Amino acid sequence: MRKLKESRRPEIIDAALAVAADRGLDALSMRAVAQRVGVTPMALYGYFRTKDELLEAVVGRLLEEIPPAPPGLGWREMLQHLAYGLRSVAGRYPAVLPVLLTRPAVSPGAIRVVDVVYRALLDAGVPHGQVARLERMFSTLAIGHILSEMSGRFGAGTLDPPARRAQLSPESLPGHHTLGAHLDQPVDWDDEFTANLRDMCDLAAALAAADTNPQATH
């Protein structure tokens, strides 16, 4: 439980982002970061207790790179601005995405982002007791979508969809069969991200409406 040094922390975090940006997730090692800083791997352990702790700090810095929202935006625009900002920052450092979805928001930068979402949902009129849940839902969906998209879960598989489906008997996949040609069209992930955001905002609005007018729930 030694006390950690502070002086060169920002320099090390920058080096980690640089490694992630131009050599990917698998290359983001303590050894690579150390080399970029110009120091022995063991020197990093004076600043971060473990690699996990370094990654946590990296996520915080990444979130701080999201441009601040211009003043006077409505709550939907605030959430959109944040989500698009996250998406473009993540595009620059895709290696850090899995960390975003598995580590808690403990750094100041991360907490500030959470606060922006809280404010937007409060503005939308979401009941106080549901704001935290909706923030988690919103962030899970946003990060999960970006991660799925960038890691190839959503497409660009090794087999094209029609050939892949042909491996299974058509009657065992009635859903795929009914949708047919709809499944073979290429998808614009930008549009899909936007549509998902719109749906999440509609959901927040519906929860707000159900609160002021309980009969409206059904």
Added chain:
Amino acid sequence: MRKLKESRRPEIIDAALAVAADRGLDALSMRAVAQRVGVTPMALYGYFRTKDELLEAVVGRLLEEIPPAPPGLGWREMLQHLAYGLRSVAGRYPAVLPVLLTRPAVSPGAIRVVDVVYRALLDAGVPHGQVARLERMFSTLAIGHILSEMSGRFGAGTLDPPARRAQLSPESLPGHHTLGAHLDQPVDWDDEFTANLRDMCDLAAALAAADTNPQATH
């Protein structure tokens, strides 16, 4: 591009699940799986070209462990059954979760699960052109929630929330300040998972309603 052997694939996949189940993600190595099978690490490469390919097969098998839905369920119950099933299977093999969110659904088991969701959304009356997007949204949220919860993103951080927030000036976090005590209450992740599912189903119902009655969108 050698041809792969088939004979012992199931045995190897089982061994991988067993390692994941009782020694966790970090221990899920080719060497550990090989040892469990009783074979040299290099023998595995006769059955899977890379570790990634093995993990893909493991995910397929994991999805096949979700119990099939009893007949006669409504579409909401089908989606709930599937989501709860995924959650409990994932609880048995938490090591495999990150793979679920980053690899495409290419195995027969994975495609069958997607088909169940397609069928449910079609039953709900979601327009054909939106079914695939909603399936991706649903799976992203479900897997993302389970992963966030099990990896500790949602809580159990190193600092308790009030102490953590105290590190920042209260006026820089107006959202947290407004929510106050709401943020200090413990959360039941089971309830939250259920609430998120309900919201997703409501969303599907709303999209279905907007389709049959366009004026109802606003």
Added chain:
DNA sequence: ACCTGAACACCGTTCAAGT
């Protein structure tokens, strides 16, 4: 047809020592 052994180029982290 199936498997092994040795090797290559890596990991995160501990510990004791150096300036």
Added chain:
DNA sequence: ACCTGAACACCGTTCAAGT
């Protein structure tokens, strides 16, 4: 106060060889 060097116990994967 800050950093280094050597070591430990691991990785995924290639290649040539063995039965």
